[in-house]
Amino acid sequence: MKDKIISSLIKITKLKEEEITKLIEIPPDPNLGDYAFPCFILSKVLKRNPNEIAIELSKKIPLSKEIERIEANGPYINFFINSAILAEETLKKIKKEGEKYGHTKNNKEKIMIEFSQPNTHKAFHIGHVRNTSLGESLARIMESQGNKIIRANYSGDTGMHIAKWLWYYLNYSKEKPREEESWFAEIYTSAIKKLGDDERLQEQVNELNKKLEERTDKDLVALWKKTRDLSIKSWKRIYEELGTRFDVHYYESEFEERGKVIAKKLIGEGIAQISEGATIIDLEKYNLGIWVLLRKDGTVLYSAKDLALAEKKFKDFKIDESIILSANEQDLHFKQLIKTLELMKFKYAKNYKHLSYNIVRLPTGKMSSRTGDNVLYSSFKEELANELKKELKKRAKLSDNELEHKSSVLALASLKYALIKQDMDKIIVFDKEESLRFEGNTGPYLLYTYARAKSILKKANNSKSPLNKISLSEKEKALIKKLSSFPDILAHAYRNLSPNLIANYAYELSQEFNEFYHAEKVIGSENESFLLSLVKAFSQVLKNALNLLGIQTLEEM
Numbered sequence: 001m002k003d004k005i006i007s008s009l010i011k012i013t014k015l016k017e018e019e020i021t022k023l024i025e026i027p028p029d030p031n032l033g034d035y036a037f038p039c040f041i042l043s044k045v046l047k048r049n050p051n052e053i054a055i056e057l058s059k060k061i062p063l064s065k066e067i068e069r070i071e072a073n074g075p076y077i078n079f080f081i082n083s084a085i086l087a088e089e090t091l092k093k094i095k096k097e098g099e100k101y102g103h104t105k106n107n108k109e110k111i112m113i114e115f116s117q118p119n120t121h122k123a124f125h126i127g128h129v130r131n132t133s134l135g136e137s138l139a140r141i142m143e144s145q146g147n148k149i150i151r152a153n154y155s156g157d158t159g160m161h162i163a164k165w166l167w168y169y170l171n172y173s174k175e176k177p178r179e180e181e182s183w184f185a186e187i188y189t190s191a192i193k194k195l196g197d198d199e200r201l202q203e204q205v206n207e208l209n210k211k212l213e214e215r216t217d218k219d220l221v222a223l224w225k226k227t228r229d230l231s232i233k234s235w236k237r238i239y240e241e242l243g244t245r246f247d248v249h250y251y252e253s254e255f256e257e258r259g260k261v262i263a264k265k266l267i268g269e270g271i272a273q274i275s276e277g278a279t280i281i282d283l284e285k286y287n288l289g290i291w292v293l294l295r296k297d298g299t300v301l302y303s304a305k306d307l308a309l310a311e312k313k314f315k316d317f318k319i320d321e322s323i324i325l326s327a328n329e330q331d332l333h334f335k336q337l338i339k340t341l342e343l344m345k346f347k348y349a350k351n352y353k354h355l356s357y358n359i360v361r362l363p364t365g366k367m368s369s370r371t372g373d374n375v376l377y378s379s380f381k382e383e384l385a386n387e388l389k390k391e392l393k394k395r396a397k398l399s400d401n402e403l404e405h406k407s408s409v410l411a412l413a414s415l416k417y418a419l420i421k422q423d424m425d426k427i428i429v430f431d432k433e434e435s436l437r438f439e440g441n442t443g444p445y446l447l448y449t450y451a452r453a454k455s456i457l458k459k460a461n462n463s464k465s466p467l468n469k470i471s472l473s474e475k476e477k478a479l480i481k482k483l484s485s486f487p488d489i490l491a492h493a494y495r496n497l498s499p500n501l502i503a504n505y506a507y508e509l510s511q512e513f514n515e516f517y518h519a520e521k522v523i524g525s526e527n528e529s530f531l532l533s534l535v536k537a538f539s540q541v542l543k544n545a546l547n548l549l550g551i552q553t554l555e556e557m
Contacts, residue, residue: 259304413443
């Protein structure tokens with residue numbers, strides 16, 4: 001349907017298909033049509049008022065059985081689609097394409113997306129869940145548009161935070177190392193507190209950090225390896241629960257030596273310099289400050305390691321683009337990194353992208369691994385699941401296994417959806433009570449709506465009478481229109497790298513379905529077969545949208 005509009009606009013505007021596809025909009029008000037084309041771009045070319053252009057072009061586009069009416073409204077050309085034909089085509093397309101509805105093969109780039117990035121010896125908190133959930137969703141969205149995606153995870157397993165952890169453990173802890181994220185978090189927080197009480201102790205940490213980097217102390221290296229491996233092992237279960245996987249895991253320890261080599265090479269090339277014993281790059285003339293590569297004691301910072309990582313990514317995987325997802329607290333660091341890659345004349349500097357998001361806060365303020373003011377993923381997920389068990393028990397009699405499974409799925413849906421539905425540049429103040437509700441813009445609401453649709457289909461006994469519906473009610477039209485817009489929404493989310501657009505769509509689609517469900521009887525109606533096909537199409541598209549968000553569905557609640 002949209003293709004016919006695009007084809008007509010290509011003929012009369014002489015614009016390219018790609019340009020028109022990006023410009024076509026879905027009006028916010030149904031009275032303004034099903035699609036709208038803005039004429040501002042033509043105004044610039046033709047040097048004429050866009051309102052006049054809209055009037056002129058609207059008269060030139062021929063009507064057809066699919067396009068019932070064309071109107072000029074200000075600078076827009078509005079298209080009104082034959083709802084019966086739209087319904088027929090949309091339902092057929094959804095049935096044929098199933099879980100691939102909305103997907104295309106138009107893009108064939110090889111893209112690495114680096115996300116999650118927990119550090120060993122620290123807590124895996126809900127800030128990491130936001131990064132992981134956004135990263136996985138972005139990967140799925142990019143894959144849906146035909147790209148080959150390589151999921152990468154880059155973690156800090158050396159550096160000052162590791163030295164602080166090991167220093168405290170060696171001097172003040174008598175416990176046997178264990179695979180618990182909360183235990184690692186407690187040791188790190190205790191180390192920060194101890195060092196804050198006596199600044200002179202930092203010298204001991206600095207010395208330990210130097211020893212660790214040199215790898216000369218066998219006992220220290222053995223302890224580091226053992227606790228590092230336990231910390232990494234604790235992530236496996238978390239990633240399985242979150243429904244994500246990685247094609248490659250990078251660790252900072254792999255890039256220490258190469259980082260030092262690059263830093264020294266940059267001195268020789270006049271890009272870096274020695275300042276008070278430290279190796280730095282002066283980026284002041286680019287308004288990017290001073291970027292330190294090596295400390296004055298020769299130990300390497302993650303800045304130099306990031307230069308080595310950039311080199312390895314493109315060499316190993318022959319990628320077209322690398323996207324790094326991180327909190328916006330690191331915006332300056334990545335601007336410094338990319339500028340340095342440009343100064344180094346790194347071949348792929350322009351293909352190295354940073355995508356940032358704002359932080360997750362508690363109602364009491366900012367989270368911090370240093371102070372221990374963090375919400376640990378595992379304990380918080382369990383807390384959410386326990387709250388949801390109470391609600392599920394009110395709704396149905398479930399076995400212990402069913403209760404565990406459903407509460408876990410709902411807990412993850414409530415958490416992920418709350419962290420994805422916002423624009424990435426907005427601070428999230430996580431509201432536990434809000435996220436758990438079965439009404440409103442929440443994960444449980446979406447899963448409940450999906451289960452409601454599946455319940456209707458289960459009761460219907462697979463009616464196979466013909467789809468003889470000709471006229472549609474307003475609720476049916478609204479739902480069909482929403483279903484038909486999914487490919488456009490997905491393409492838009494891909495172009496803007498914005499998973500929240502899929503989340504918003506899933507919520508709006510669920511609202512349309514619930515309005516339809518409350519207004520019309522499905523089973524036993526004279527149009528039962530058509531309405532059941534509409535319910536089935538809805539459940540498929542909502543499932544597709546939720547899958548792109550990394551959210552699992554429940555067939556019944």
